[in-house]
Amino acid sequence: MNQYYTDLHIHIGRTKSGRAVKITGAKSLTFSNIIDHARDKKGLNMIGIIDCHSPEVILEMEEHMAAGELIELAGGGLSYGGLTIIPGSELEIYDENCHGPIHVLCFFADMNGLKRFSGWLEDNLKNIHLSSQRIYVSGKELQYKVKELGGLFIPAHVFTPFKSLYGKGVQDSLTEVFNAEFIDAIELGLSSDTYMADGIRELHSYTFISNSDAHSLGKIAREYQTIAMNEPTFEELRKALSKEGGRRITANYGLDPLLGKYHQTACEKCQHPFHPDDEKCENCGHHKYVKGVADRIAELSEACENTPERPPYIHQIPLEFIPGLGPKMRExxxxxxxxxxxxxxxxxxxxxxxxxxxxxxxxxxxxRTGTLQLAAGGAGKYGKVM
Structure with a gap:
């Protein structure tokens, strides 16, 4: 088995023509820039590019294929000079079973599956060109379509207070919205890690993945994993997520949850730590707060005598977060x-x-070893490396 550095959640900010895809994403986040940066600067071996369903992105991918720069692999995925791209889409579910919107990731093995999915999406959302759009079918209907096309279905950043499975999407269980059998993995998000998530018993059967959710080139691989596979293909990735034949996640690398911008419960207005029992913020007097990931997981957790054997979750800080390490020194x-x-x-x-x-x-x-001193983030404000 070989080890592959993998980040499966990278957004496209703009198309080649400049058309917006992820409105909050950087303009430099084009498909072409992403694949160059991920391979040559970050040193990744496999990436998942979200928003590939957008028609102009599909055209750009086909241009690379026509030029012989992007090649479909026999085992699924697209090869770009040693880098494997898994094309995907992030969508928002808010059906009658949801208590709040939920973001999910859908991945496909080849251009045929991606284009068929894009065509189906066009009839079920308002703007096929944009990222993270609300889809007007149920969560289970979306799951069934992804599986019909041979894809992977993964709930995204599942503890984020907004637009996630456990943030506000369900009260107690993922089965309120999804078919548990059609979930291929769980994406943890920046404000949590394996040790926190394993307090929730219903997650014990799933593989955990840690991805960047990059909205700029610099944020690519702020979280990632190493995966043991025979080769970097879609089919090998699928087997790794289900732990088939020795393929598996061998380590998750992510920010210490304290650095996540929703880790602790904090004042909605000034981001000062806020205890839910208090009537108002002790710093500014505001009465509303954003419940932190740590407190939400504590609500859902129960005492578990046995937790699953997991790969190590290594609290690693990207170069961009290190105090004093500016762009010139990084270069x-x-x-x-x-x-x-x-x-x-x-x-x-x-x-x-x-x-x-x-x-x-x-x-x-x-x-590298996660031993820098940190201050916790909350209510949309990232934690800090001291």
Whole structure:
């Protein structure tokens, strides 16, 4: 088995012509820029690009295929010079069974499946060109369509207070909205990790994945995983998510949940920590708060004698989050060592010291091992590396 660095949740901000796809995404997030940056700067081996259902994105992908730059793999997925792309779509469900909107990820093996899905979507949402659109079918109907087309179905960032499965989507159980058998994995999101999520018994049977949900090139691979597979293809990914034949997630790499922008319960107005029993914020007097992921998981958790055997969840801090490590120094490191994956996983302390000051080399090693001091985030404000 080989190990592959994988980030399965990267948004497209704009098409090649400049048309908006993910309105909150950076203009530089085109399909072509993403595949270059993920391979050459980040050092990833497999990526999931969300929003590939958009017709102009499909046209851009077909242009790459016509030029011989993008090749469909026999096992599914698209190859771009050693990088495998798994095309997908993020959608919003808000049917009669939901208590709030829920975002989900749908992935497909090839262009045929993707184009058929895009054609079906056009009849069931308002704007086929945009990302994360509300689909006017039930959660189960969407699941059945994805499975009919041989796809993967994964609830996205499941604990985020807004637009997620457990944030507001269901009261107690995913079965209120979905068929449990047609869920291929659970995406944890930035404000949680394996150890927190395993307090919820109904999640024990699912593989956990950690992805960036990148809205800019720099945010790609702020969370990712290593996957043991024979080769980086859609079919091997499917087998890894279901732990078939030794294929599996071997490690999740993500921010310490304290750095997530919804980790702790905080004032809606000023983001100061807010205890739910208090009548108002002690900092600004505002009466409303955003319930943090930690408190929501605590509500859903129960005492479990046995939790599943999981791969390690490594609290790793991306280069972009390290205090004092600005764009020029990052470029210097990349010029010397190639990719961010190499810097975070392979380059020795002694070699780092030859390129950056000793104090910065020490911070990079501390970021690699998750030992930097942190302050918690909440109510939409990211935590901080102190």
């Amino acid at each position: 210097k490191l990349l010029d010397h060592f190639g990719t961010e994956m190499a810097i975070l996983h392979e380059v020795s302390y002694d070699h780092l010291k030859q390129v950056v000051p000793q104090a910065m080399a020490e911070r990079i090693i501390a970021a």
